[in-house]
Amino acid sequence: MGRSGSEIEQRLKDIGHSLPHPAAPLANYVPAVVSGGLLFVSGQLPFGADGKLSPSHVGKVGAVVTETEASRAAALSALNCLAQAKVFLGDLGRLRRCVRLGGFIFATENFNALAGVMNGASDLIGAALGEAGAHARSTVGVAQLPLGACVEVEAIFEIAP
Amino acid sequence: MGRSGSEIEQRLKDIGHSLPHPAAPLANYVPAVVSGGLLFVSGQLPFGADGKLSPSHVGKVGAVVTETEASRAAALSALNCLAQAKVFLGDLGRLRRCVRLGGFIFATENFNALAGVMNGASDLIGAALGEAGAHARSTVGVAQLPLGACVEVEAIFEIAP
Amino acid sequence: MGRSGSEIEQRLKDIGHSLPHPAAPLANYVPAVVSGGLLFVSGQLPFGADGKLSPSHVGKVGAVVTETEASRAAALSALNCLAQAKVFLGDLGRLRRCVRLGGFIFATENFNALAGVMNGASDLIGAALGEAGAHARSTVGVAQLPLGACVEVEAIFEIAP
Numbered sequence: 145m146g147r148s149g150s151e152i153e154q155r156l157k158d159i160g161h162s163l164p165h166p167a168a169p170l171a172n173y174v175p176a177v178v179s180g181g182l183l184f185v186s187g188q189l190p191f192g193a194d195g196k197l198s199p200s201h202v203g204k205v206g207a208v209v210t211e212t213e214a215s216r217a218a219a220l221s222a223l224n225c226l227a228q229a230k231v232f233l234g235d236l237g238r239l240r241r242c243v244r245l246g247g248f249i250f251a252t253e254n255f256n257a258l259a260g261v262m263n264g265a266s267d268l269i270g271a272a273l274g275e276a277g278a279h280a281r282s283t284v285g286v287a288q289l290p291l292g293a294c295v296e297v298e299a300i301f302e303i304a305p
Numbered sequence: 306m307g308r309s310g311s312e313i314e315q316r317l318k319d320i321g322h323s324l325p326h327p328a329a330p331l332a333n334y335v336p337a338v339v340s341g342g343l344l345f346v347s348g349q350l351p352f353g354a355d356g357k358l359s360p361s362h363v364g365k366v367g368a369v370v371t372e373t374e375a376s377r378a379a380a381l382s383a384l385n386c387l388a389q390a391k392v393f394l395g396d397l398g399r400l401r402r403c404v405r406l407g408g409f410i411f412a413t414e415n416f417n418a419l420a421g422v423m424n425g426a427s428d429l430i431g432a433a434l435g436e437a438g439a440h441a442r443s444t445v446g447v448a449q450l451p452l453g454a455c456v457e458v459e460a461i462f463e464i465a466p
Numbered sequence: 467m468g469r470s471g472s473e474i475e476q477r478l479k480d481i482g483h484s485l486p487h488p489a490a491p492l493a494n495y496v497p498a499v500v501s502g503g504l505l506f507v508s509g510q511l512p513f514g515a516d517g518k519l520s521p522s523h524v525g526k527v528g529a530v531v532t533e534t535e536a537s538r539a540a541a542l543s544a545l546n547c548l549a550q551a552k553v554f555l556g557d558l559g560r561l562r563r564c565v566r567l568g569g570f571i572f573a574t575e576n577f578n579a580l581a582g583v584m585n586g587a588s589d590l591i592g593a594a595l596g597e598a599g600a601h602a603r604s605t606v607g608v609a610q611l612p613l614g615a616c617v618e619v620e621a622i623f624e625i626a627p
Contacts (some may be wrong), residue, residue: 150329154371161316172592172599173601173602174600174601175567177563179504179563179622179624180341180503180504184565185568185602186603187603187604187606218562221567241340244345246604247433249449251449256450256453257451258451266333270333271332278335278338279333279339280335280336280589281347281348282348282457282460283451284348284409285447285604286447287447287572287608287609288574289607290581292578292582296604296606298604302340342501343501402499404506405499405506406495410521413609414609417609417611419610419612420612420613439494440494440495441496441497441508441620442495443509443510443568444612445509445570445610446608448609461501
């Protein structure tokens, strides 16, 4: 039902993305945990292929970050979720589907086009996983994010045993 | 152990609510996903029976939205979670219990009576599901919500196979 | 694989903590719910051993609450998650692992050292559970929290049948 790992990575390449090398495991929390057939991926910031936050992805959406850049940042955060999944699973072909994305947007109190920003993440997951990418999601505007990033995305995937 | 679908809808009618026709499935994200016996419902805004946000449910709680109206909006958001569950499952009788609600309140930095607002959602789920409505929850005040809504509620339900 | 309940409580004592008596069950929401092998713990505020919020844990981090105090508050919130788990399970030895922590920090828009604050929670769970404490997490800055608390932490644990 799902795509093979190489097919998923090819789809990403087709839209101009390759999986970044995500941040190494930290101390008492880790990038991903499996329990009961679900893979919980920690909230991911929009680190680029160079492992850094672009200055255009730091700060408040609606003030210093444009909606277009924020949507790109959301796609990058989702890409980092996939990258963490690959590190954990070894092969993205083990992903059966995306169950849920949580999107946190560092937004001004006057910017409420949050859904459009988060579509950057949803569309990337859809492009990568196809039908298996259709997920539940919640999108909220927050008062601050780690490192002042404009977006953070967390994910839950269903995986093959 | 749970109530039948018609009993759940009757309980809602008894307290003056009927299930709205919720928003149709969107592109790369969807209103609900089932995995491993859990139904994950996307964050729901307080759309009314007419499918629209009431102007009294748009804006910051503690500034332009009163605590009472925000609590009503939380109930409506929870009602939309049930409506999405019905569309997905066909019959609310398949709900075994409500596992978790996540409540996001668009609040001023001086308004911290967030629990009272979220009780609107918890009480509606309790009225609809009875004992099976007792859920874990998290309530936070956020900097913005889609469309400027004053409340968003997401849900996880346990369902019968 | 996990530690016994008494071993977990001894580890907490070793670092100067004892489990508080957490807030009693509320009306239509409850401190914890089990479904499908997962224990969902409601968002916990940093109540102390006396069941109260310390004044040093109320208000915005970066303004009236220091990063050090906020980190202590995060540890207390995580401790309350464990306390709720013990009330629910009877014995913390039934915890197989911590799956996920969600951290909400009441922060000024200029304070973005959120990860350091949330490490207070992650380190406490790590100290208590050892390897089984390694969890996924998401950390965000929010606009307000119940009672004006500086931190709220929610948890998902995997439990033994």
